[in-house]
Amino acid sequence: MDNLTVFTEFLLMDVTASRELQVLQGVLFLVIYLGALTGNLLTVTVIVTDSRLHSPMYFFISNVAIIDFGCTSVVAPNAILNSMTGNKTISLTECATQVFLYVLFAAVEIALLVVMCYDRYVAICHPLHYGLIITPSLCSQATAGSWASGLVYSAIHTGNLFRLPFTKTNVIQQYFCDAPQILSISSSDVQFYECVLITVSVSILLISFIFMLISYINIFSTVLKIHSKKVRNKALSTCTPQLVILHLFLISEVVAALGPSAKKPSLRNLLTAMFYTMVPPFVNPLIYCLRNREISAALKRMLHRYSRFPLGDFLK
DSSP states (O other), X not given: OTTXXXXXXXXXXXXXXXHHHXXXXXXXXXXXXXXXXXXXHHHHHHHHHOGGGOSHHHHHHHHHHHHHHHHHHHHHHHHHHHHHHOXXXXXXXXXXXXXXXXXXXXXXXXXXXXXXXXXXXXXXXSGGGHHHHSOHHHHHHHHHHHHHHXXXXXXXHHHHHTSSOBOSOOEESSSSOOHHHHHHTSOHHHHHHXXXXXXXXXXXXXXXXXXXXXXXXXXXXXXXXXXXXXXXXXXXXXXXXXXXXXXXXXXXHHHHHHSOOOSSOOHHHHHHHHHHHTHHHXXXXXXXXXXXXXXXXXXXXXXXXXXXXXXXXXXX
């Protein structure tokens, strides 16, 4: 025990030791981050400023955009700074904060996707009762409940990961504090309890997935029965973006959870991590703007109001 080393900081690993490639990596992260930042803030601005979008569905979409902005902001700025400066260390406190915030945003987004699925189910399958079921009070309670559940889960998850000192190694084979990497260098006691937490989490996720699957089956079966092509296309335009984002989120989380833990830095490891940390927040605003007609129309109206040039025609 006298020779036991307790680490108080971690060493983040780069794909390459070349300074030029590290700077290039930082520039790539910066471009993706600025794109995600612009897209999500623009989505929130359009929804907040356009009174036609003041409905429960767009209230949830704006919350998801805020979460995506927060999720990418947890990882990207520090990764950009480290790549540009060549710094590879991160303190134990900073690492725990990064894990806590990333898990928080991921958990809240899952909960909101379930809520959004229920919102579309009621709107399409029970349109006459929509105003009675999906009330402003219910929207506020559902959002608050999503954040509360995310906080509890993230606190338990992060508390377990960091409750015991790290003595094996302080090397993280990733450009950020990735939870699977932290788990791989944790003590066996922490790993056991984390396996229990993951089992419970997977069970909850399966129940949520089954609920969303049944809801979308009912949604599409109802849409296919609509005779008017215009009404059918409008209904599809409100739910297909959410379905695409749901699939993208689930795929990215499966890659994050089930992907093999890297033993050494590699380009494949870097691209895999980028896929589930930076790509969804970057792509989600594009999906909403391109696939949702009302957001696209609101964006054109906003550009016409605040631009000297008729950029709305350019977006057609």
